[in-house]
Amino acid sequence: MARRVGVVGYGHLGQYLVSEIEKRDDIQLAFVWNRTLDSLKGKVPEEKILKDLNDFKDCHADLIVEVAHPDISIQYGSLFLSHADYMIGSPTALADISLESALRGAASGHGLYVPSGAFWGGEDIKKMADRGTLQALKVTMTKHPAAFKLSGKLKDINDTVTDTPVTLYEGSVRDLCPLAPNNVNTMAAAALAAHNLGFDKVQGLLVSDPSLRDWHVVEVELWGPGDIAADRAFHCRTVKRNPATFGAVSGTATYASFLSSLLAAHGKGPGVHLC
Structure with missing residues (x-):
């Protein structure tokens, strides 16, 4: 049925x-x-x-x-x-x-x-979180200024972007979500997958790049078992380029x-x- x-x-x-x-x-x-x-x-x-x-x-x-x-x-x-x-x-x-x-x-x-x-690799990240081996997770999202729907100070910063990339935000995903609720659902999904870290410990980096007219770029970087400080921990970094219509909030593949x-x-x- x-x-x-x-x-x-x-x-x-x-x-x-x-x-x-x-x-x-x-x-x-x-x-x-x-x-x-x-x-x-x-x-x-x-x-x-x-x-x-x-x-x-x-x-x-x-x-x-x-x-x-x-x-x-x-x-x-x-x-x-x-x-x-x-x-x-x-x-x-x-x-x-x-x-x-x-x-x-x-x-x-x-x-x-x-x-x-x-969000790429969510099931693998959740498995690490289930085992308690996920130590850190960072998600970087880069889009053209026209693709952002922002509020507050982030909107003010984005409105000043002209010809070079500008970092709009770097910090906890929990604090970012209310400022960019339409743009960072990927980061929210990451925080839910990485449940041993959650919204407070998963880090988000939001970049406004005026050269990125046809793409959204999402980078996921994580650290697992080992010594992060000594650079001897499990580490994985993926970069996804998602085709996007100019000014669209979501990429085509989404x-x-x-x-x-x-x-x-x-x-x-x-x-x-x-x-």
């Missing part, structure tokens, strides 16, 4: 997911909700448009996928988990300690799924990765799961 999927959000990623779901036989569309309902008319079958998100349970979704904004998890995350599995497309929301605790508690009957997105995560988001039972 095909799983029923509800999609919350109809931006570029939401549109892609709805289109792909409708092509498949193993999953079917339960509902689509968007803050601006007019954007759904003529694009989504009328009977699949959910006008009031509070009525989501009437659609009997097996999996609800958020691709809208971190605020959705704040308002509805626990409610979603009381009726269905929930895939959180904006895991930066979990940098809020109280929300992470609430959703972990709510995931007692259904699964809370975290998509890997642009869309297909997200669909793969959606298809994998089932059958793992209660708790928090990478997918």
Whole structure:
């Protein structure tokens, strides 16, 4: 029997997911909700448009996928988990300690799924965290200034970038997430995979590079067993160049990765799961 999927959000990623779901036989569309309902008319079958998100349970979704904004998890995350599995497309929301605790508690009957997105090597990092051998993790994300949606001091710095790369932020992922909630979901996924370090100890570096018009670059660097100070510890560094439309928040390859995560988001039972 095909799983029923509800999609919350109809931006570029939401549109892609709805289109792909409708092509498949193993999953079917339960509902689509968007803050601006007019954007759904003529694009989504009328009977699949959910006008009031509070009525989501009437659609009997097996999996609800958020691709809208971190605020959705704040308002509805626990409610979603009381009726269905929930895939959180904006895991930066979990940098809020109280929300992470609430959703972990709510995931007692259904699964809370975290998509890997642009994060590379998540399962391997989680295995090291499970064994307690992961000592440090740093994620560097470099994008064109136009690809950032920032707030506060980071926005002010990014607005001054002209012709040379500028470091916008370097420090804990927890402090970064509220300042760049749309841009650093990759880092949030890393902090969840590296659960023995968490949001406070996983380090994030955000770079605005005006020469990077067609790519997003994500570098993941980790240290495992051994003596880091003496440079005798296990060390791995990966660099991924993700093609991206100019000014886009997400790279092109992230869309297909997200669909793969959606298809994998089932059958793992209660708790928090990478997918």
